[in-house]
Amino acid sequence: MITPHAHHxxxxxxxxxxxxxxxxxxxxxxxxxxxxxxxNATLVFMDAPPDKEDSRPFxxxxxFLVRHAVSVPKIFHADVDRGFLLLEDFGDVTFLEALxxxxxxxxxxxxxxxxxxxxxxxxxxGRCIAHGRPYDRALLNREFALLTDWYIPGILxxxxxxxxxxxxxxxxxxxxxxxxxQPVVLVHRDFxxxxxxxxxxxxxxxxxxxxxxxxxxxDLASLLRDCYVAWxxxxxxxxxxxxxxxxxxxxxxxxxxxxxxxxxxxxxVQRNLKAVGIFxxxxxxxxxxxxxxxxxxxxGYVRETLPRYPELAPxxxxxxxxxxxxx
Numbered sequence: 615m616i617t618p619h620a621h622h623x624x625x626x627x628x629x630x631x632x633x634x635x636x637x638x639x640x641x642x643x644x645x646x647x648x649x650x651x652x653x654n655a656t657l658v659f660m661d662a663p664p665d666k667e668d669s670r671p672f673x674x675x676x677x678f679l680v681r682h683a684v685s686v687p688k689i690f691h692a693d694v695d696r697g698f699l700l701l702e703d704f705g706d707v708t709f710l711e712a713l714x715x716x717x718x719x720x721x722x723x724x725x726x727x728x729x730x731x732x733x734x735x736x737x738x739x740g741r742c743i744a745h746g747r748p749y750d751r752a753l754l755n756r757e758f759a760l761l762t763d764w765y766i767p768g769i770l771x772x773x774x775x776x777x778x779x780x781x782x783x784x785x786x787x788x789x790x791x792x793x794x795x796q797p798v799v800l801v802h803r804d805f806x807x808x809x810x811x812x813x814x815x816x817x818x819x820x821x822x823x824x825x826x827x828x829x830x831x832x833d834l835a836s837l838l839r840d841c842y843v844a845w846x847x848x849x850x851x852x853x854x855x856x857x858x859x860x861x862x863x864x865x866x867x868x869x870x871x872x873x874x875x876x877x878x879x880x881x882x883v884q885r886n887l888k889a890v891g892i893f894x895x896x897x898x899x900x901x902x903x904x905x906x907x908x909x910x911x912x913x914g915y916v917r918e919t920l921p922r923y924p925e926l927a928p929x930x931x932x933x934x935x936x937x938x939x940x941x
Contacts, residue, residue, distance in 0.1 A: 660701055764892075803825060
């Protein structure tokens with residue numbers, strides 16, 4: 615249960631008579647609790663230990679997004695020094711759970727695309743921490759390195775030769791060159807079925823504290839090549855076209871079909887390989903082994919995409935040789 619300090623924080627702000635129970639943690643060190651008030655209204659209490667999690671970016675970005683009518687939780691009370699926050703409650707139903715309960719996928723994802731576009735067209739604001747964090751070459755390289763530093767040596771027990779490391783880097787650089795040519799927007803970084811809530815006919819966006827500015831197709835790739843749920847290509851293509859029409863109108867992104875396909879595919883490969891690296895790190899460093907079950911689905915997207923681009927053939931060969939991907 616919560617600590618006495620956390621209990622006092624809640625009581626000081628909303629009074630006594632509430633009940634509280636743990637909801638869940640996530641891939642971070644944050645823990646979430648539901649606070650039930652005497653009138654049965656609910657809030658969420660987030661406990662982010664300050665020695666493990668800096669809650670200031672969450673507060674800063676949430677404040678910015680709420681100001682621009684993006685559907686993220688309102689913050690009612692915060693003590694960032696202790697990592698205590700009382701938030702609007704979006705309920706328990708993620709998109710992943712809503713799909714399991716039989717909600718219409720086309721309806722859910724059309725709504726998600728609309729909310730994504732609203733996030734992407736927020737204005738640049740130097741006061742928001744996300745706008746000072748570019749998705750630049752250095753960050754993209756650090757993300758690629760998660761695969762070669764954690765997953766291949768740690769999970770697969772494979773030692774990458776110097777020559778092969780150089781080959782990996784050549785292809786990584788090629789992908790980075792492509793994605794950095796895209797228009798820049800606000801990027802959530804984890805816009806997928808576990809971070810989208812379905813609450814009272816409304817999409818709720820959570821886990822946005824790592825937002826940066828970066829390639830326009832990044833969050834769409836997160837949504838449609840989701841590590842946690844697989845969609846067939848016709849469904850993905852249909853949603854891509856819905857997003858693309860909105861992006862033309864609200865973001866001024868008007869690529870020809872070939873350019874869009876290349877932008878999206880290269881971005882998705884980067885995103886999926888990063889995710890596999892993160893799953894390896896979560897297992898090895900944090901003891902969170904369950905994410906490894908999502909690797910085959912994630913790599914399935916990569917395996918589907920690479921044959922369409924001859925220049926990525928060396929990457930396909932390396933992933934097969936090091937047993938990251940099936941032939």
